[in-house]
Amino acid sequence: MLLKHQHPSNKSIMISVLGVPNAGKSSLINYLIGTELSVVTHKPQTTRNKFHCVFNIDKTEVVLVDTPGIHKSNKEFNKRLNEQAREGCEGVDLNFILIDLTSDVMPQLNSIKETLKFELDKTWLIFTKNDLVKISDELLLEIFNAGKQLIPKIEKYFSISSKNGENIHLLTGAICDEAKTGYHLYPDGDVSNKNERFFVTEYIREQAFLLLNEELPYEIAVVVEEFQDGREDETLAKPIVHIAASIIVNRPSQRGIVVGKQGAVIKEIGTKSRAKIEEMLGCQVNLNLHVKVTPGWSKNNYVLESIGLHRAVDSNRVWRSR
Ligand SMILES: Nc1nc2c(ncn2[C@@H]2O[C@H](COP(=O)(O)OP(=O)(O)OP(=O)(O)O)[C@@H](O)[C@H]2O)c(=O)[nH]1
Ligand SMILES: [Mg+2]
Structure with missing residues (x-):
């Protein structure tokens, strides 16, 4: 505005x-x-x-x-x-x-x-x-x-x-x-400075937080890898957004827990978060979730930067970027 x-x-x-x-x-x-x-x-x-x-x-x-x-x-x-x-x-x-x-x-x-x-x-x-x-x-x-x-x-x-x-x-x-x-910073109707992708990762992480136990919620991060937005595509009969996202874990043993028996846990994370994402995007969503093992991601500057966590005034050391 x-x-x-x-x-x-x-x-x-x-x-x-x-x-x-x-x-x-x-x-x-x-x-x-x-x-x-x-x-x-x-x-x-x-x-x-x-x-x-x-x-x-x-x-x-x-x-x-x-x-x-x-x-x-x-x-x-x-x-x-x-x-x-x-x-x-x-x-x-x-x-x-x-x-x-x-x-x-x-x-x-x-x-x-x-x-x-x-x-x-x-x-x-x-x-x-x-x-x-x-x-x-x-x-x-x-x-x-x-x-x-x-x-x-x-x-x-x-x-x-x-x-x-x-x-x-x-x-x-x-x-x-x-x-x-004073002037308004945001046009009427805007609710945040973060984009839809950010809230996609939040809503997936929310379900992971609720469904995983003990320390595991703190050992995961979520990254959107693909976001194909069909909402403006007039060739589609029904608008659909295709999203691929990774749930990053610290250790290989954690992959099995996040996936669950016959994929039950990751399926539930996907179903529940998809409902909230569809509500936000206002259309059908095809959500593809993967688990990725990145040992020590929570100390890795590249991963931390990619989830919006920049170096702190009291950061422990300068981590290599990759
Ligand atoms: N009964 C009651 N519960 C509340 C109230 N406010 C928050 N809660 C509960 O307290 C818990 C934490 O609430 P959040 O809003 O996530 O707290 P937060 O400060 O944002 O937490 P972090 O993001 O983890 O720092 C949730 O279970 C909420 O439902 C309140 O006014 N009354
Ligand atoms: Mg909070």
Whole structure:
């Protein structure tokens, strides 16, 4: 959209959504934007890349930056996840720190402060999952004040639930009040800065996360190898998109687990993720999934770059590109 064509009273705000793994970042974002765009599972470290999720309230555009959970780790892969969260704070107008009320609060704030390694600017605390824990207003205020000692730019707090929507109207009202007059970054109808291929990998990884056990979800990556888009092809009776994607694993023994007995597991990953991909693309999808063994992929710069995880400020070493 050309800037000069925008309404003069348009308002815009960009907000980073930060928190430890599983704090409820993606759930809150999905609740606010009103679709299941971002992948949510009960397992920590579901989100791996920072990305924009966009919604409008009247003339106000709200850009929420989903980020991976912030956590201390010496592993190269996790350091790059933290880097995504750091980058997610760049250029934003406001930061949300989500605090999971079902876990100890101060360790979450300490972990975020220490891992980010920089002072956050304007920040609001968002206590999540308040449908699961009842905490008195006095205690919330006490935690808020303790949070301010650690992160001085914390200004406000909200206690919300992304399950039953409690207090989310207060949050959206405050977001609108905070937004300043300015041009919208995205044309009406755009929901993200990531393309369809990105969400294809996310929806496949979501099913792998849900269907695989123990450490295996953390040992896989998904890459789209082919994306033949027949939606604009008028010679086809029915539009269809052909997608070939690889599930990358670390060890040969993991291939068998992902494939499953007579291919049962990979078939289920494919069937379930295809349904969500078809909904997103709005047409029939032919999804071809393969398992590829790439030993040590999570330390391999080439693979990490290909899934959008760039080197971190504290990266372990310079890895060869291939
Ligand atoms: N009861 C309840 N559960 C919630 C709420 N918000 C999130 N959850 C659950 O908490 C789990 C983690 O939610 P996510 O939204 O994936 O958390 P996240 O912070 O994005 O996690 P990572 O991407 O792994 O860092 C899921 O099982 C959600 O259903 C809430 O307000 N109430
Ligand atoms: Mg998430």
